[in-house]
Amino acid sequence: MHHASLDQSRFQELVRKKWSISLSLTALMLTIYFGFILLLAFGRHVLAQKVGTYIPLGIPVGLGVIVSACVLTGLYVRWANTVYDRSVKDCIESMKR
Amino acid sequence: MNTTTFTIGQPNTVSIIFFFLFVAATLVITYFAAKKSKTASDFYAAGRSVTGFQNGLALAGDYMSAASFLGIAGLVALKGYDGLIYSIGFLVGWPLIMFLIAEPLRNLGKYTFADVVAYRLRQKPIRVAASCGSLMTVAFYLIAQMVGSGSLVNLMFGLPYEWAIIIVGVVMIMYVLFGGMLATTWVQIIKAVLLLGGASVMVFMVLSKFGFDPSELLAEASRRYGQKVLEPGGLVSNPWDAVSLGVALMFGTAGLPHILMRFYTVPDAEQARKSVFYATGFISYFYILTFIIGFGAMVLVGQDVISKLDKGGNMAALLLAETTGGTMFLGFIAAVAFATILAVVAGLTLAGAATFSHDLYVNVFKSGKTTEEQEVRMAKRATVALGVVAMALGIAFKGQNVAFMVGLAFAIAASGNFPALLLSILWRGMSTTGATASIVVGSVTAVVLIVISPTVWVDIFHFQQAIFPWKNPALISMPLAFAAGWLGSVLAPEPDATRLYEDQKVRNYLGVGVE
Numbered sequence: 001m002h003h004a005s006l007d008q009s010r011f012q013e014l015v016r017k018k019w020s021i022s023l024s025l026t027a028l029m030l031t032i033y034f035g036f037i038l039l040l041a042f043g044r045h046v047l048a049q050k051v052g053t054y055i056p057l058g059i060p061v062g063l064g065v066i067v068s069a070c071v072l073t074g075l076y077v078r079w080a081n082t083v084y085d086r087s088v089k090d091c092i093e094s095m096k097r
Numbered sequence: 098m099n100t101t102t103f104t105i106g107q108p109n110t111v112s113i114i115f116f117f118l119f120v121a122a123t124l125v126i127t128y129f130a131a132k133k134s135k136t137a138s139d140f141y142a143a144g145r146s147v148t149g150f151q152n153g154l155a156l157a158g159d160y161m162s163a164a165s166f167l168g169i170a171g172l173v174a175l176k177g178y179d180g181l182i183y184s185i186g187f188l189v190g191w192p193l194i195m196f197l198i199a200e201p202l203r204n205l206g207k208y209t210f211a212d213v214v215a216y217r218l219r220q221k222p223i224r225v226a227a228s229c230g231s232l233m234t235v236a237f238y239l240i241a242q243m244v245g246s247g248s249l250v251n252l253m254f255g256l257p258y259e260w261a262i263i264i265v266g267v268v269m270i271m272y273v274l275f276g277g278m279l280a281t282t283w284v285q286i287i288k289a290v291l292l293l294g295g296a297s298v299m300v301f302m303v304l305s306k307f308g309f310d311p312s313e314l315l316a317e318a319s320r321r322y323g324q325k326v327l328e329p330g331g332l333v334s335n336p337w338d339a340v341s342l343g344v345a346l347m348f349g350t351a352g353l354p355h356i357l358m359r360f361y362t363v364p365d366a367e368q369a370r371k372s373v374f375y376a377t378g379f380i381s382y383f384y385i386l387t388f389i390i391g392f393g394a395m396v397l398v399g400q401d402v403i404s405k406l407d408k409g410g411n412m413a414a415l416l417l418a419e420t421t422g423g424t425m426f427l428g429f430i431a432a433v434a435f436a437t438i439l440a441v442v443a444g445l446t447l448a449g450a451a452t453f454s455h456d457l458y459v460n461v462f463k464s465g466k467t468t469e470e471q472e473v474r475m476a477k478r479a480t481v482a483l484g485v486v487a488m489a490l491g492i493a494f495k496g497q498n499v500a501f502m503v504g505l506a507f508a509i510a511a512s513g514n515f516p517a518l519l520l521s522i523l524w525r526g527m528s529t530t531g532a533t534a535s536i537v538v539g540s541v542t543a544v545v546l547i548v549i550s551p552t553v554w555v556d557i558f559h560f561q562q563a564i565f566p567w568k569n570p571a572l573i574s575m576p577l578a579f580a581a582g583w584l585g586s587v588l589a590p591e592p593d594a595t596r597l598y599e600d601q602k603v604r605n606y607l608g609v610g611v612e
Contacts, residue, residue: 006603011602011603011606011607014606015602015606018606019523022196022197023196025192025196026192026193026196026197029189029192029193029196030347032189033185033186033189033343033347034340034343036185037336037339037340037343038336038340040182040329040332040339041336041339042336044328044329047328047329048324048328048329052312053316054312054315054316054319054320054324054327055312055315055316055327056324056327056328058178058327058328058329059178059181059315059327062178062181062182062185063385065185065189066185066188066381066384066385067381069188069189069191069192069377069381070377070378070381072192073191073192073195073373073374073377074374076192076195076196076370077195077370077371077373077374080200080367080370081367081370085367088606088607088608091607092607092609095607095609
């Protein structure tokens, strides 16, 4: 194939950036989820502490894990739709030249 | 409050009418989809015409099975908080699909995930190994769905088990055979909307009894059944086992063939990532609904009534539907649950058929030299064959304990499919030997460890003690699969594949030359 005209330094930087974002977000999700599991295994009394008359801490923490999954995917989509897609377009433009 | 007599288990006219309406509407859609379904890309990937939002709904539809709707609501109703832990595990795989898999899959593949693994490697060994991984995942998932559906329908309507299996099998074959991916996608979308809508109405009716304050509902549950229902219970007793289950659920989601296949239905990587975002949102919302439905059933129906009808609590959501909305609403929710089974089974069958035709027939037996007509014809034959096999297995496994099969499917997906897929995307040095070894080692260890684990060795074979102590093998089998992939690639490097990596990168990240 003929990608000779591709601006290599710009392209490699784009790929590096994509994976640093992707892997950081992955690490964050793994930390949140397995942190939650370990808390269930070793810190059950923490989750049983009440934050209201009846509601224990476990309820907001569990819902928080669900919300964090949505927020992290949302952040990635926003980054990819703006920053990443623009860089991709630039790279493709540079190939045509 | 609990003196109501329930009509569950008797043939319910409303339910039968709703179910026939659903089947009629989806078959009309299948008829129109059939007219547009000509090429292989139409059959496997709906002509890549699905939008991100539609695919998000369809992905959610594929993932929200009747087992997770009725099962998790039942788990919450009987065990309280532990049900939430379970559903969180099923959700957290989705962000990983987004960050690691969705865009590369869309840009590098055509119809199956083996396309991506085989992109710069030798086709035949990869396709054969990947097909085994895919087909095992699909088969175990399918058996669990079929057996679950037979018993559920029997409990819901009093319809004989075998009849339920045959109805599900025949209608599902019609969707896939005539309408391909386009019909299957629309079945998923309609089912997802009905399920989310029905569950929302139920939650609305439950909360209306508690002044629209969810904490009042939880407080009532605590007053009646003790504070323990709001706290983590015995689900996480062995931390290693719990982490291992977490690994299987998280990475297994990113290795389920019928989920991965959906990313080929959208036109580009941008729509692929949007579809994961929508799917994550819908699935999160769904699990929050099931959590409230579970507590609603606990309080408004009562645990004794729920467990009397079904030990596992599977009827909790349906009992709650009857309590809050009468026979009419029960009929609607039961029909939606039946429709849900149909849709999930259709998605699985299509993924299995694609593996048979695209991976094995076209790329292994015919070495890539076939016409599109031949490929589609073979995929259709595989659809019918898989449908018949699914019905036969469903009937053969009647009354068996198949609950472990979903866990097994996730463990194989996490160990056999996911590591090879991720390594081939990320690692320049991946070779054919490495990828094949990764798939084989991952799937085989997952299966062997489950067989000698308490779930099969003790519960099914009735031995005194399990050889492998955990119920979930992924914490061992997934790292082994990565190690095998690395070792195989280092011992048998493939300079051609390494050289092609730069080309793969250009297509992967810039979308140049994408199908």
